[in-house]
Amino acid sequence: MCKKVLIAALAVVVGLAVVKGTWIGSHLRLKATKVQSWVNDRVPPEQEIARLRMELKNLERDDDQHYDKVARMAVGVEKMERELAQVKTNLSREESRIRKLREDLTGNVEFVQHEGTRYTKDDLRNDALTFQTAEDSLKSKEANLQAKRKHLSLERKKLTELRTTREQMSADLQRLETALAEERHAQAASESTIDDSGYRKLRQDMESVRDRIEILKKKRELRGEIRPTSTTN
Secondary structure, three states: OHHHHHHHHHHHHHHHHHHOOOHHHHHHHHHHHHHHHHHHHHOOHHHHHHHHHHHHHHHHHHHHHHHHHHHHHHHHHHHHHHHHHHHHHHHHHHHHHHHHHHHHOOOOOOEEEEOOEEEEHHHHHHHHHHHHHHHHHHHHHHHHHHHHHHHHHHHHHHHHHHHHHHHHHHHHHHHHHHHHHHHHHHHHHHOOOOOOHHHHHHHHHHHHHHHHHHHHHHHHHHHOOOOOOOOOO
16 A cells, blocks of 8 residues: 555656646646635634644744753753863872972982872883873863854854744734724625615704704794803803
8 A cells, every 4th residue: 555655656656757847737827826825715813813823833842852952962061061170170289290290200209109100200201101192182172162152152042033933923912812803894885785865864854953953043033032142161
């Protein structure tokens, strides 16, 4: 079964490779574009926003892997810093010991006793070479540590940028959702099938009666039957 599926997939790939760039391939791509456009036109904006929220959430989950990677890098750098600090301490102690032996082995002195161990000038030279090798190794490790610190700094910056971008996109989706809700509300208001013309007609009739009353009142004022109503406070 798996073999048949693989053969079918290979056939599709080969077929696409054959038609790509040909007249048939051009029409197939045109058809695919039209299908994509047809699907996009029929997906409600609400559904598309929901899909975008889902994709953004998936990206956030994917970012957890990046956080794990950077956390491991940070722990590694901190561990290396502690180790190199200990190496520096040991080398400083060794440097003091070699300097002391060198002072003790000056002149015709063939050997000295140091912390219960017999040291000659040959022993001193060997220890000095070992010290030099360790010091060179330390410098190499410090350079490596510096490179790791720089890499860690770049990765941390990228994580911050990803978080900022994700928050901005979330805010943009919220704004899109709000704008869509307002548009749907306006659309619903304009497409309402409830007839309120009777209320509008009644309102007009009420205004007409009010005007007639005002006219009767004004006529009495003109005849002097009542004092004019003051319009000032």
